[in-house]
Amino acid sequence: MRPVFQPCLINGPFGDPGLHVDVLFERRALLFDLGDIAALPPRKILRTSHVFVTHTHMDHFVGFDRLLRLCLGRERPLCLYGPAGFIERVHHKLAAFTWNLVENYAVDLTVTACEVSADMTRLQSATFNSRERFARRDGRDAQLHAGLLLEEPAFQVRCVVLDHQVPCLGFALQEGAHVNVWRNRLEELALAPGPWLKGLKRAVLDGAPDDTPIEARWQEGGVVFGRTVSLGLLRERAIQCVAGEKLVYVSDVAFHAENARRIVELATGADLLFIEAMFLEEDAAAAQRKFHLTAQQAGSIARAAGARALIPFHFSPRYAHCEPRLRAEAQAAFGGVVT
Numbered sequence: 497m498r499p500v501f502q503p504c505l506i507n508g509p510f511g512d513p514g515l516h517v518d519v520l521f522e523r524r525a526l527l528f529d530l531g532d533i534a535a536l537p538p539r540k541i542l543r544t545s546h547v548f549v550t551h552t553h554m555d556h557f558v559g560f561d562r563l564l565r566l567c568l569g570r571e572r573p574l575c576l577y578g579p580a581g582f583i584e585r586v587h588h589k590l591a592a593f594t595w596n597l598v599e600n601y602a603v604d605l606t607v608t609a610c611e612v613s614a615d616m617t618r619l620q621s622a623t624f625n626s627r628e629r630f631a632r633r634d635g636r637d638a639q640l641h642a643g644l645l646l647e648e649p650a651f652q653v654r655c656v657v658l659d660h661q662v663p664c665l666g667f668a669l670q671e672g673a674h675v676n677v678w679r680n681r682l683e684e685l686a687l688a689p690g691p692w693l694k695g696l697k698r699a700v701l702d703g704a705p706d707d708t709p710i711e712a713r714w715q716e717g718g719v720v721f722g723r724t725v726s727l728g729l730l731r732e733r734a735i736q737c738v739a740g741e742k743l744v745y746v747s748d749v750a751f752h753a754e755n756a757r758r759i760v761e762l763a764t765g766a767d768l769l770f771i772e773a774m775f776l777e778e779d780a781a782a783a784q785r786k787f788h789l790t791a792q793q794a795g796s797i798a799r800a801a802g803a804r805a806l807i808p809f810h811f812s813p814r815y816a817h818c819e820p821r822l823r824a825e826a827q828a829a830f831g832g833v834v835t
């Protein structure tokens with residue numbers, strides 16, 4: 497099955513961090529980190545509905561202006577998530593421009609900024625609307641459950657608070673499970689496909705009990721056929737549930753036991769783990785001073801998480817002449833596929 501998420505690092509491994517993820521069948525995209533996004537074509541930027549910012553060091557947030565500029569006049573709202581202090585950062589960004597003519601746009605743009613408290617218990621939000629010249633309106637202060645930021649039928653996004661001397665978020669994008677229906681096995685049960693399969697899939701995904709009645713109805717030559725079957729029978733005979741894809745993005749973290757534990761928990765079973773690897777292990781002292789990982793540390797975390805593939809990035813420019821060494825080091829510690 498074709499993966500629903502189409503991830504692409506916006507810049508090379510030495511450029512500003514940023515991951516653009518197109519969501520197939522939804523005509524939209526998610527962004528993880530917001531460094532320099534000049535390399536992204538405007539049509540891709542315009543598809544962005546949600547942006548997840550690890551922290552607001554310049555190389556992770558400088559792309560805000562370009563994103564905003566392109567989205568002005570766009571109908572779809574823009575929602576950004578970040579760590580403690582994030583709403584104030586967004587507010588200041590918006591307050592840095594003069595908005596006296598913004599009312600001339602045919603449609604108004606709503607920017608919502610959400611921030612995760614440092615103890616990961618609260619999610620605070622504020623909205624800024626172009627019609628009001630982006631004045632700040634504080635919204636709900638909600639409880640945050642297990643880091644769940646966004647839950648939609650197709651996927652969910654979770655976060656974890658990590659330490660980069662400042663709070664820094666790591667993100668996991670998890671696709672919902674797929675329910676595959678075997679056509680031939682339906683035939684064995686004297687059933688045929690129809691719109692009823694949608695309800696069946698919903699019942700499976702909602703974890704409905706086996707005795708749930710499913711109304712299987714379909715049309716053939718204008719005649720309606722069908723009968724009621726139990727979900728249990730269909731579960732046993734005609735369907736297969738497959739876990740969705742999991743993609744994890746971690747950038748800018750100190751190497752210590754608590755960070756490693758939290759990243760491993762977030763990234764367990766990830767299909768793709770994007771993780772910073774700024775230094776070589778021989779420069780571990782510099783990595784520690786700057787609250788970053790070495791390639792070896794990134795590889796060992798990926799291994800502990802049981803990730804299927806590792807994509808190290810955010811390399812220090814000091815290694816521009818020896819990029820393969822960083823990858824080789826990450827690969828040796830990880831022991832799996834490094835791309």
Ligand SMILES: [Zn+2]
Binds near residue numbers: 551553660748
């Ligand atoms: Zn940083």
